[in-house]
Amino acid sequence: MRFVGSVSFSSLEHPTFRAFLNQVGLPCLSRRELSGARLDNRFYEAKSEVEARIRDAMFFQVACNGWKSNKCCSGEDNLVKFGVNLPNGTSVFHKAVMTGGGAVSSKYAEEIMWEAVTGICGSGSQRCVGIVSDKYMTEALRNLEIQYQWMVNISCQVQGFVSLIKDFSKELQLFRTVIENCLKLANFVNNASQVRSSFQKYRMQVLDYTGLLRVPWCRCDCVKDFAPVYAMLEDVLSCARVLQMVILDEACKLICAEDPVAREVSAMVQSEVFWNELEAVYSLMKLIRGMAQDIETERPLIGECLPLWQELKAKVKEWGARFNIAEGQVEKIVEKRFRKNYHPAWSAAFILDPRYLMRDTSGKYLPPFKCLTHEQEKDVDKLITRLASREEAHVALMELMKWRSEGLDPLYAQAVQVKQRDPLTGKMKIANPQGSRLVWETCLSEYKTLGKVAIRLIFLHATSSGFKCNWSCMKWFCIHRNSRAGLERAQKMIFIAAHSKLDKRDLSNEEEKDGELFRMAGCEDDMLNEVFVEAPSV
Structure with missing residues (x-):
């Protein structure tokens, strides 16, 4: 039997509630039991499922966010969340790390990031093909990419757009x-x-x-x-x-x-x-914030970065014309931020993703090289050369030339690019998000070297958006930062809550809607309510 709905866990030991359970023939439960053995069981079940899904994936991307606290003036500790993006489009939670109050040094962030990578895949670190992180960790991302050349490490697009307002x-x-x-x-x-x-x-x-x-x-x-x-x-x-x-x-x-x-x-x-x-x-602020919120919700892939920035530039130009604002200075500010955020992988993914193929006058569907600048074309060559093995780099470039001139069969190209209306947002979206990867694995199997680069590149996410801890999570960590047992229990609770939300594709931030409620309740009750959404079967 399963209860419908939920109750506060502090109510479980209330005499009236215990009397009710007894009357309907159900055993009594205690907070100690739920936060002990039952919590451990839920954690190990979720952990085993996550590890199995990562183990089954040929490669993955690490996503981390929270390096800079939302409450930047409060001096509170930051809770950095690490997730894993898999090639099939799903994401799983890995862990949360408390970094302490104030700014985090680039070197320290680099160490934590690499520790997360090795914690996920051990010695097989080449399975991690990249990291996407908050914009504030650009130097750490770049250093790791220099050390491990098979990686593509990028900054979150949400942060890039939001930074424009500050610019x-x-x-x-x-x-x-x-x-x-x-x-x-x-x-x-x-x-x-x-x-x-x-x-x-x-x-x-x-x-x-x-x-x-x-x-x-x-x-x-x-x-x-x-x-x-x-x-x-x-x-x-x-x-x-x-x-x-x-x-x-x-x-x-x-x-x-x-x-x-x-x-x-x-x-x-x-x-x-x-x-x-x-x-x-x-x-202008509404325009930029709106696009940033859409990016955070829809979690675009890196192949979408160039089109997103082109869309922003076009909208800003329309804004300038509407309010009679001189274009020059505004365009310079947008272009400067674009260059700060830009990564060569944007251009390469844009070229290699079949969803962006363009039909030419002969009817062929060819990669959109004409949309790139001369420098961006060079970036495509350099990045593909870097991501291919040293022995296969020249083969990858030859296959890229063939891809540029021959493209994809029109039938398959049209199938990959089919869109349908999202019933929730009303926007037109790609009907089969996994189509691009499947095309490279099947229809384009002749591109043996370029194909390996393509399927490891085009699935990468452009945002670090993922599970967001609410107020109770942060408070629990802060209260028990010096208690090994308390922190371990908090980690388990957060892991279970994150696993449940990611499994349901629920990435909403409950901080705003739950903030006042959490402030009126005890932290342990909040965390338990987060973990045990429904009463367990009895």
């Missing part, structure tokens, strides 16, 4: 001006008691809810993705009519007569230029 805030005067003006406006409205009262009154009248304008809780340059700044801009923009009513209020007029800051804010709110500039900055 704009530093290098584009329009961004700085709008953020400074909104900070001045929000602080004035929130802190001047009479203005604050007027604002709340008119906000209730116009928008049917009250509250103050949200203001960033720390310096803008240390906010991970400028979410607090974005929230502030969104609040100010949504309250445009409210703020104009406040400025015309008699109480505000009296303050303006004596306070120069009030006069400045009043002029700002009545200025059409202020609102146009605010809308421009907010729209």
Whole structure:
């Protein structure tokens, strides 16, 4: 028999609940039992399944994230999560490592990454064909790639896109001006008691809810993705009519007569230029954040990196035309960030993935070399040469030339490129994500050397997105950091929870929706609830 739903584990020992179990003929359970033997059994079952799936894979990619804490001003410890991406498109959890508060040195990160690789595959390290990690570990990734030349180590695309907002805030005067003006406006409205009262009154009248304008809780340059700044801009923009009513209020007029800051804010709110500039900055931030969120959700492969950045550049160009923003400086900022993030594997995967083949005038489906720059074409040659064995490098290049001129049979190319509408998002997606790899293993078996490189390259993920620990996971680790038994139990709990979520393809971050609930409960109960989603069979 299995309970439907769930209860707090602190309730298991409550007399009323025990009496209920006794009445319906079920045995009583204790937290000690669930966090002891039952936890161990669940852990070993999950661990065995994960190890078997990794063992069955010819090769894999390691994904790690969490090197830089979301709460960058709090000094809290970072919990770095390691996962394993398999060629069949699935992912499994490996472990979580606490790195301590503050910045992590590149050398230390490099050691932890390599320790994770060897922990997964032992001496057969060549089975690990790459690592994808948070953007902040670029140097560690590069050093490992230099030492182990069969690896392709890349930075997470989500971080690359999000970093663009920071680039704009530093290098584009329009961004700085709008953020400074909104900070001045929000602080004035929130802190001047009479203005604050007027604002709340008119906000209730116009928008049917009250509250103050949200203001960033720390310096803008240390906010991970400028979410607090974005929230502030969104609040100010949504309250445009409210703020104009406040400025015309008699109480505000009296303050303006004596306070120069009030006069400045009043002029700002009545200025059409202020609102146009605010809308421009907010729209650009929304555009970039939206694409970053899509990337995190859809977890694209590295062959999609070049098309994604081309899409971003096109959207930014449209944004500039819409708001009459000069292209030059904006384009330079985007291009600079693109070059920082760029990896030669992007170009190689784009060329080798059959889903990007393009039909030419003769009807052939050929790799899209014409979409690459001259330097990117060179990158394809260099990367394929590096990934092939020294003895087979020249053969790989010869096969690449043949692939470039002959491509793939139109029938197979069209089959690989078939798309269908995703019922959840409404977007068109490749119907068979594994089609590209299957084509190389079957229809293109004549490319013996290039094929080995292709199937190890095109499955690589472009993001480090994976299981996200909620507040209770972090708190449990922090509380028991000096207890070997406590940390071991926390590792088991996290492993089971991560294994369950990845198995269900549930990569959502529960921190926001569960944060308040977790703060009201004990950490051990939270972790147990995370692990034992349903009551066990009894």
